[in-house]
Structure formats: structure tokens, C-alpha cells
Amino acid sequence: MPIEEKTFEKPLELDQMFVNMGPQHPSTHGVLRIALHMEGEVITKAEPDVGYLHRGIEKLFENRTYTQGLVLTDRLDYLSSMHNNLAYCIAVEKLMGIEVPARAQYIRALVSELNRIASHLIFFGTYGVDIGAFTPFLHAFREREMIMDLFEMLCGARLLYTYMRIGGVAKNLPEDWTAKCREFTGFFPKRLKEYDALLSFNPIFMDRTANIGIISKEEALDWGLSGPVLRATGVNYDVRKFEPYSFYDKLEFEIPLGQTGSTWDRYYCRMREMAQSAGIIDQCLEALSKQDMPPDIIAKGVPKILKPLKGQAYGHIEASRGDLGFYAVSEGEFSPYRMHIKAPTFINTAILQKILVGAKIADVVAILGSFDIVLGEMDR
Amino acid sequence: MGIILEKTPIILNKIPGGTIALTTADFFINWARKSSIWPLTFGLACCAIEMMAAYATRFDFDRFGVFPRPTPRQADLMLVAGTVVKKMASPLIRIYRQMPEPKFVIAMGSCADCGGPFYDSYSVVKGVDKIMPVDVYLAGCPPRPEALMYAVQKLQEKIGKMEIKENSGATAGQESGARREL
Amino acid sequence: MTHHTVEDVFAKLQKIFPDIKESEEKIKNYPTWSVSSGSLFKICETLKKESGFEYLDMVTAVDRHGKVNSAGYLTEPNPCVYSQNPSVVPSQSPAPGAGFFEIIIILTSFSMNQKLILVSRVDRTNPEAESLYPLFKSADWQEREVFDLFGIKFTGHPNLKKILTPDFIKGHPLRKDYVHKKDKFDY
Numbered sequence: 226m227p228i229e230e231k232t233f234e235k236p237l238e239l240d241q242m243f244v245n246m247g248p249q250h251p252s253t254h255g256v257l258r259i260a261l262h263m264e265g266e267v268i269t270k271a272e273p274d275v276g277y278l279h280r281g282i283e284k285l286f287e288n289r290t291y292t293q294g295l296v297l298t299d300r301l302d303y304l305s306s307m308h309n310n311l312a313y314c315i316a317v318e319k320l321m322g323i324e325v326p327a328r329a330q331y332i333r334a335l336v337s338e339l340n341r342i343a344s345h346l347i348f349f350g351t352y353g354v355d356i357g358a359f360t361p362f363l364h365a366f367r368e369r370e371m372i373m374d375l376f377e378m379l380c381g382a383r384l385l386y387t388y389m390r391i392g393g394v395a396k397n398l399p400e401d402w403t404a405k406c407r408e409f410t411g412f413f414p415k416r417l418k419e420y421d422a423l424l425s426f427n428p429i430f431m432d433r434t435a436n437i438g439i440i441s442k443e444e445a446l447d448w449g450l451s452g453p454v455l456r457a458t459g460v461n462y463d464v465r466k467f468e469p470y471s472f473y474d475k476l477e478f479e480i481p482l483g484q485t486g487s488t489w490d491r492y493y494c495r496m497r498e499m500a501q502s503a504g505i506i507d508q509c510l511e512a513l514s515k516q517d518m519p520p521d522i523i524a525k526g527v528p529k530i531l532k533p534l535k536g537q538a539y540g541h542i543e544a545s546r547g548d549l550g551f552y553a554v555s556e557g558e559f560s561p562y563r564m565h566i567k568a569p570t571f572i573n574t575a576i577l578q579k580i581l582v583g584a585k586i587a588d589v590v591a592i593l594g595s596f597d598i599v600l601g602e603m604d605r
Numbered sequence: 606m607g608i609i610l611e612k613t614p615i616i617l618n619k620i621p622g623g624t625i626a627l628t629t630a631d632f633f634i635n636w637a638r639k640s641s642i643w644p645l646t647f648g649l650a651c652c653a654i655e656m657m658a659a660y661a662t663r664f665d666f667d668r669f670g671v672f673p674r675p676t677p678r679q680a681d682l683m684l685v686a687g688t689v690v691k692k693m694a695s696p697l698i699r700i701y702r703q704m705p706e707p708k709f710v711i712a713m714g715s716c717a718d719c720g721g722p723f724y725d726s727y728s729v730v731k732g733v734d735k736i737m738p739v740d741v742y743l744a745g746c747p748p749r750p751e752a753l754m755y756a757v758q759k760l761q762e763k764i765g766k767m768e769i770k771e772n773s774g775a776t777a778g779q780e781s782g783a784r785r786e787l
Numbered sequence: 788m789t790h791h792t793v794e795d796v797f798a799k800l801q802k803i804f805p806d807i808k809e810s811e812e813k814i815k816n817y818p819t820w821s822v823s824s825g826s827l828f829k830i831c832e833t834l835k836k837e838s839g840f841e842y843l844d845m846v847t848a849v850d851r852h853g854k855v856n857s858a859g860y861l862t863e864p865n866p867c868v869y870s871q872n873p874s875v876v877p878s879q880s881p882a883p884g885a886g887f888f889e890i891i892i893i894l895t896s897f898s899m900n901q902k903l904i905l906v907s908r909v910d911r912t913n914p915e916a917e918s919l920y921p922l923f924k925s926a927d928w929q930e931r932e933v934f935d936l937f938g939i940k941f942t943g944h945p946n947l948k949k950i951l952t953p954d955f956i957k958g959h960p961l962r963k964d965y966v967h968k969k970d971k972f973d974y
Contacts, residue, residue, distance in 0.1 A: 249647050249677075256649060256693055275928075276951040277693040278650055281726040283936070284960050288725060288860055296722060303651035319815045347654070350661075366661030373658075384654055384747050449843050449925025462842075462897065511735050538815035539893065539904070552814075552891065554849055563961075565847040565891075575928040601650050604690075604951055691972045692953040725860040727960050727967045728952060735972065 240264055243258030248277045254351060255600030256311060263586060271581035275575055279604040286564035291317055291391060291531040299385040302602035306346055307340035308391035308544035315470055316540030316551035317391045320533045326521040329393035335509035337387060338502040343372040344545035345495045348597045352492060354423055355594040356433055361424050368416055371409050378402055398524040403510055410503045417500055425496055431489060438580050438592035440486040451569045452547025453498065454596060457483030457490035464543035465483045476508050488595040525530060532559055546570050546597055570603045631768050639764040642757065644674040645680035647747035650687025652714035652747040669757055677703040686721060688716035689730040701737050711756050712739045715746045793818050793901050796838045804830055810906050814868035819904045827907045828917040834894060835922055840903060843923035847929055848937045852886035852963040861967060887911050888939055909939060918944035936961040
């Protein structure tokens with residue numbers, strides 16, 4: 226596929242310049258390509274080109290059983306696999322009408338919040354590298370390795386967990402896990418202050434990010450944004466509050482909102498979300514340690530081979546990057562008839578073609594980085 | 606460096622006993638090469654996160670002299686970390702051709718080895734070795750950072766056995782760039 | 788202007804658009820309405836302007852053509868899926884042109900705290916629907932995706948071209964009768 230053929234549909238004007246960014250670019254966080262038309266250093270037209278990681282997962286679902294499909298969901302948004310597992314399980318559970326036991330619900334909320342922290346830490350680290358600060362990367366990965374240790378104790382994997390099961394979770398929390406997790410949540414809020422001192426309120430960082438890539442409320446709703454990108458504009462939409470799942474209605478937390486919808490707001494929304502997540506983890510651990518909690522971690526009567534009746538279901542959750550939904554259609558077979566993934570990054574990234582226009586070339590990386598894109602989910 | 610590597614074997618082969626000098630030169634050149642493997646900062650999918658973790662705090666790849674370079678023109682190792690899909694295959698070959706000789710490829714993860722969980726997909730290249738020569742295959746989905754370190758050590762072993770009298774250091778078939786013209 | 792329940796909205800809409808009805812097969816736990824493809828755009832417009840459904844969640848499609856054609860995969864069908872039921876023959880293919888496409892649209896109203904699903908049928912031989920891009924910008928890429936993977940043409944879309952698959956992959960992979968032709972990267 227020659228790249229040139231696609232980009233030069235119209236000849237450029239004399240004072241225009243064409244810059245091709247990606248698919249191999251150190252700060253596109255994967256293989257996104259953006260074709261930029263510029264006049265001087267101001268961008269006049271931006272065309273994101275996705276599909277460089279299109280693996281045909283939606284088609285593959287139709288050739289896998291429901292249990293096998295769970296493994297594919299991990300590979301979508303590989304930074305927050307737990308969320309993908311959870312959204313898929315919720316969709317299939319709705320399809321089959323399975324009630325998940327209380328203990329599994331709390332564990333699900335617990336691990337998905339841990340995963341949210343791990344995912345936002347990667348954002349924090351790589352965003353620093355994008356802007357030109359390397360130290361946050363080392364700090365973020367230090368804390369992330371602690372979470373990876375916790376997950377490794379829980380399910381044996383570091384990145385792609387496949388920990389959830391349809392009807393519950395795979396394993397109970399191991400011994401000493403709770404103590405180790407409490408150690409982490411006690412230690413983490415102090416680190417957040419350190420990050421603020423290191424990067425968030427660093428004057429150079431603020432100068433580079435505070436007044437660029439501004440998205441208004443109306444624009445955000447029009448373009449269907451979700452997650453921290455939407456909440457940075459001030460719209461209070463979080464699936465955990467809008468349509469609570471996994472006992473989020475029993476947990477107390479706040480939704481951090483931004484004001485201006487700038488790049489810095491998107492960044493800082495995520496930083497404040499991490500503090501809220503640490504609080505949710507504490508509450509879940511508290512609830513799980515109660516004596517009267519039944520020990521079941523998987524719903525009773527879930528068959529080994531799943532064969533839902535004819536029907537359709539839509540399950541969605543608040544993943545690290547936004548509103549992640551699975552739309553499942555069953556025709557009463559062993560494999561789904563159709564499985565659509567409503568990927569938040571795919572929809573969020575579309576707005577780039579609008580907000581990059583008028584920005585300077587040096588700001589492209591800052592704006593792009595603040596969307597925290599994951600190509601695995603975007604291209605599916 | 607290029608003149609030494611290209612011209613010395615020809616001159617020394619004519620002198621009786623000159624190949625002994627070549628083995629000593631091999632030792633030093635290989636030592637330099639294997640102690641400073643610079644990979645390209647280039648991630649395709651999930652494995653790229655484990656690759657990043659390997660560069661970061663706990664695993665600290667700098668100890669091996671492995672330091673990421675953002676441009677292919679300064680890199681000698683390409684870590685194909687993730688699924689190679691058909692749309693990405695041509696840019697990947699293009700990046701590979703931009704790398705200077707000698708260049709090495711580690712296929713990291715099941716997807717880059719053989720297609721992995723996407724073995725029957727319409728849009729995935731079933732293994733990066735279909736489009737470019739691979740030096741080390743690394744299994745796992747994703748491989749742990751320790752496994753990546755092991756792969757780099759295996760690559761260092763391979764580099765340690767290279768001889769300048771045979772070719773300029775590249776694996777057979779690497780001079781022509783990608784394995785096939787696509 | 789605002790209605791308190793989604794039933795009110797339905798009753799009001801049914802007066803303007805008689806072809807709108809409650810779908811027989813509900814998408815679990817959400818109100819599901821089936822609408823004709825001709826009035827889909829107008830219904831969305833009314834919902835957005837008068838009932839506060841200002842947020843488009845998802846646009847996708849389902850190919851109701853029958854069983855999946857195994858030629859769409861590069862290997863034999865997954866034995867774990869098919870072997871358990873010997874009566875299912877994976878390669879049985881319905882007549883070409885049989886069946887229809889369903890376009891699924893999910894809308895959200897923040898004032899009503901409600902999600903709403905619209906299902907619209909499109910003919911399979913010459914699939915066409917009106918683009919929602921003038922109403923919701925988020926339809927831009929999602930409709931391009933549906934066009935790429937299903938081949939449904941959205942009239943009125945400003946930039947309808949392939950988005951995910953490369954140019955040399957011909958056909959629309961998510962159609963049930965998709966047959967994969969070996970290209971230069973398949974061996």
C-alpha cells in the first residue's frame with residue numbers, strides 16, 4: 226500500500242507543506258498515522274488514518290465460543306484488560322440472565338479500579354515523555370510494577386489477565402493479597418502529590434498544555450466523546466454513576482470534572498481519577514473483609530459450555546478511556562452471531578480532525594497524547 | 606568503519622596467515638556490536654507495553670547497553686512487538702529498509718511469531734518472518750520483560766559468532782532488505 | 788419540551804411517524820424501537836431537538852444473512868464451535884441476497900438519564916441509509932466503519948471511504964457471505 230497515493234489526492238498549494246506523522250512515530254502510542262497539511266507551522270488540515278492494527282476481532286468472535294471470546298477481549302485495550310473482560314462478561318451475562326454473586330461483584334470493582342490506576346500511570350509516564358520530560362516515566366513505572374505484582378499474585382499474568390469469567394471471577398483473592406493491596410493504597414496518594422509537584426504544576430508543562438486543544442461542551446457531546454476527554458469539558462457523564470454496574474452504586478466516589486476542556490484538563494482529570502480509584506479500592510477491600518460475605522465467586526449453575534438463547538444485549542462500563550460497550554447478538558449457537566465493540570478511543574480520536582486545525586505543529590504531540598489512545602481498541 | 610569492514614578481509618585474505626588478524630578483529634567488532642544494541646522505539650500492540658516496562662524502572666534495559674532510538678537510521682535492532690497487520694506490513698518493510706547494516710529483528714510475542722490468537726483473521730500477517738528475516742523468535746502473549754532480556758542475550762550470542770570475512774555482518778538475505786519484493 | 792419517560796416520547800413520536808413500533812426482540816434492558824430506514828434520520832432529528840437525545844453512543848450493523856461463511860476465515864472453522872452440534876454444517880450458505888442488514892443506533896439523553904436503541908432494516912442487495920452526520924458528528928467514523936466492514940452506503944456523508952481495512956482487501960469482511968481471497972501477505 227503506497228502511502229503517497231492516498232495522501233496527495235489534491236496537489237498542494239505553493240505555500241503549503243505536507244507532513245506525514247506515523248505510523249511509526251515514538252509518540253503516537255502505537256501505529257496511528259496523521260496526515261498534516263500546514264501553512265508555515267499552523268495546521269490547516271489533519272486527517273487521522275487508522276487501521277494499522279485492525280486485527281478483525283469482531284469477525285473472529287463469530288468463530289469462537291463465548292469462553293474463547295473472552296481471551297480476545299484482553300487484546301483490545303491492552304492497558305486495561307480487566308475493563309474489557311468486565312464489559313464482555315456483563316454483556317454475555319445480560320444475554321444469559323446470570324446474577325453475579327456479591328463477592329465477585331466487589332472483586333470486579335476492585336480489580337477494575339486497580340487496572341484504571343495502572344492504565345492512567347502509563348498515560349502519565351508516556352505523556353511526560355511526549356512533552357519532553359523523561360523522569361515521570363520512571364516514576365510511573367515504579368508504581369505500576371507494584372500493581373503488576375498484585376495482578377500477578379491474583380491471576381499469574383502481568384498484562385493480559387483473562388481474570389473475569391462469565392458469571393464471576395476466576396479465583397478468589399489469595400492470602401496476603403489484601404494486606405499487600407492496602408500497603409499500595411496507603412502509599413499511593415503520597416506518590417500522587419509527588420507527581421503533581423513533578424509534572425502537573427510544573428510551569429513549563431502547564432505552559433505547553435494549558436491553552437491548547439480546547440474542546441467545548443457542545444463539541445464534546447456532538448462528537449460523542451466519553452471518558453476523561455468528555456469529563457474534562459465539564460460534562461458529568463460516567464457510566465459508574467449513570468448506569469451503575471458491579472456495585473458501584475454502593476461505593477462512594479466523586480467524578481473529577483475539568484473546566485475548560487484543554488489538554489491540561491484532560492491530563493489532570495486522569496490524575497484526580499487515580500486518587501478516587503485508590504479510595505474505591507479501600508472501600509472494596511473493607512467490604513470484602515466482612516465476615517458475612519458469602520464465599521461464592523462465580524454464579525451457581527453457569528454451564529461449562531455456554532449457549533445463550535436467541536437474543537441481543539448491550540453491556541457497557543466506564544473503562545479507563547471512556548464508555549466501553551459490547552453489543553452481543555446470539556442466535557442460540559455456541560458462538561456469538563455478532564459482537565460489536567463500542568470502542569471509546571475510536572470515537573474520541575475522530576475529533577482530532579477538527580481540533581488539530583489551527584494548532585501549531587509543536588502542539589500536535591501534546592494534543593494527541595492527552596487523548597490517551599490505544600490502537601488495539603481503536604482498530605479492533 | 607565501513608572501509609575497514611569492507612576492504613580488510615579482501616586485503617588480508619591475500620596475505621598468508623592474514624585471516625588470524627581477522628579473528629581478532631571479529632572479536633573486537635562483535636564485542637562492540639553486542640554491547641550496544643540500540644533498538645528502534647517502535648511498538649505495534651500489547652507487547653510494546655512489556656517492551657516499555659523492560660526499558661523502565663524495575664527491569665532497566667540500559668544495563669545491557671540497550672537504549673531505545675526513535676529513528677530507524679540510528680537503530681540496529683527492530684523489536685517487532687505486536688501483531689503485524691496487512692495495512693502495517695508495507696510501512697514495516699519501509700522502516701526495516703531504512704535501518705543501517707548490520708540489522709537484527711526480534712519477533713516478540715506470539716502474534717509476531719505466527720499470528721498468535723489471530724491465526725485465522727483476514728487482516729493479520731501470520732508471522733513477521735513472512736515479510737522480513739527474523740533473528741530471534743520470542744514466544745509468549747505477551748512475553749515478560751525477563752523473557753525479552755533472554756531474547757536479547759540470545760541475540761548477543763548470535764552477534765558474538767559473526768565473522769567479517771563472510772559478509773558485512775548481516776544474516777544471509779538481509780542485504781537485499783526484505784525477504785520478498787512486495 | 789422535555790418528557791419525563793421514554794414512553795411519553797414514544798407516544799408522541801408515533802403520532803408523527805406511524806411506522807415506528809416497539810421492536811419484537813428487545814436489546815436487553817433498553818427500550819428498543821424498530822423504525823423504517825426512510826424515517827430514521829427524521830426520527831433522530833426529532834429525538835435530538837425535542838427530547839434531549841443529544842448524544843449518539845453507537846452506530847453499527849448486523850448482517851442477518853444466515854450462518855457465517857467459513858471462507859471468510861483463513862483456516863477451517865474453529866472445531867470447538869462447530870463440532871458440538873453435528874447438525875450445524877458451517878459452510879451451508881443461504882441464497883445470495885437473502886436476509887437484510889439491521890442498523891443499530893444507540894442514543895443517550897442526559898436529562899432523562901436514559902439510553903434508547905433504534906433498529907432499522909436495510910435491504911441487502913443495495914444497502915443504503917441516510918447518514919446521521921449532519922446531526923451527530925460522532926457518526927462520522929462509525930458510519931465509515933460500517934461502510935468499510937458491511938458495505939452499507941450512507942447518503943449525505945461527506946467523507947465516506949474505507950477506514951480500517953487496507954485497499955487491497957476487497958469485499959466487506961463482516962458480511963456473513965464474505966469470502967477471503969488470498970492477497971500478497973497470505974502464504
